Amino acid sequence: MARQLPQPAQQPSQSITGRVVDPTGVGVAGATVNLVSNGQGQSATVVSDSDGRFVFSNAAPGPFRLTITSSGFATRELAGSLAPEGNVEVPPVTLPIAEVVTEVTVVPPQVIAEAQIKEEEKQKALGFIPNFYVSYVPDAVPLVPRQKFELAWKTMIDPMTFGITGVIAGLQQANNDFSGYGQGAQGYGKRFAAGYADTVTGTLIGGAILPSLFKQDPRYFYKGTGSKRSRLLYALANSVICKGDNGHWQANYSGLLGGLAAGGISSLYYPAKDRDAALTFQNALIGIGATAAANVLQEFVVKKLTPNLPAHDPANGPTGSKPRNLVSKAFGSLVHSGD
DSSP: OOOOOOOOOOOOOOEEEEEEOOSSOOOOOEEEEEEEEEETTTEEEEEOOTTTTEEEOOOOOOOEEEEEETTOOOOEEEEEEEEOOOOEOOOEEOOOBBOOOOOOOOOOHHHHHHHHHHHHHHOEEEEEEEEEEEETTTTTOOOOOOHHHHHHHHHHHHHHHHHHHHHHHHHHHTTTSSSSOOOOOHHHHHEEEEHHHHHHHHHHIIIIIIHHTTBBSSEOOOOOOSOHHHHHHHHHHTEEEETTTTEEEEOOOHHHHHHHHHHHHHHTOHHHHHHHHHHHHHHHHHHHHHHHHHHHHHIIIIIHHHOOOOOOGGGOOOOOOOOHHHHHHHHHHHHHOOO
């Protein structure tokens, strides 16, 4: 008896077959292939196998449209027609790599500045002395007026502000400075109130109001790079110049006029014998010297005493201005002229 040879596999009747590949010709497994038979209004969906092949059996004759999708690839569509009792083998369908759309979120400068000053408000030399008006970030974003007032307010209400003012008032009373205030608790209270008023007016006018009007940054920006001589000159220069909010160097009108304004206002509450216009200008000059000395301390000493500072990249260079912090205010109060 003759042995019957196996018959080759035949394609299903009324079938649409094909293969989905990537741009290199490798089959795309798991691609979704959707078939819409236009003539019959029917639709069906299959998934490609491990070699990218797909088949629709018993497809309706007539025009059809295929839509092929797969994650990471662009969608492809193609059309054809299936004859009655016929089969269609679609040429390999190459899926292009999908374009990657990167979404870029633009953060407003004010939001960045807010995050930066929140870090500055945590800066305390020796862990308890406020060091708010110093930025260790060389390219810090300029502050808007509200943020300048925020820093001023934080400085004015910090417990150490009251503590340092109290110590200075005690030294003044021991030396009988401003003798018109007298001695005893009442005299101490007047000296304390006058000293705190000096801090409030100096900080508010020189660190918030005038910087907002003149569009200047009231902070000192740590340099931290270059020779000691260049850093020293930078620190001294920042007692009379600053960076504007536009990034350009300019005279520190805020600090200079702020010192004069605060001195003029102090004539309202210091004893009559200590009210002298010439003395106001003298104290303003002394204040510049005190600020310069405070800047030098900031550049060479204070950073080492301030824990948990933000990362600093000195290679980018400084972009800063005159400080308004308790270090300079302590200097200014100690040299305030009295009896």
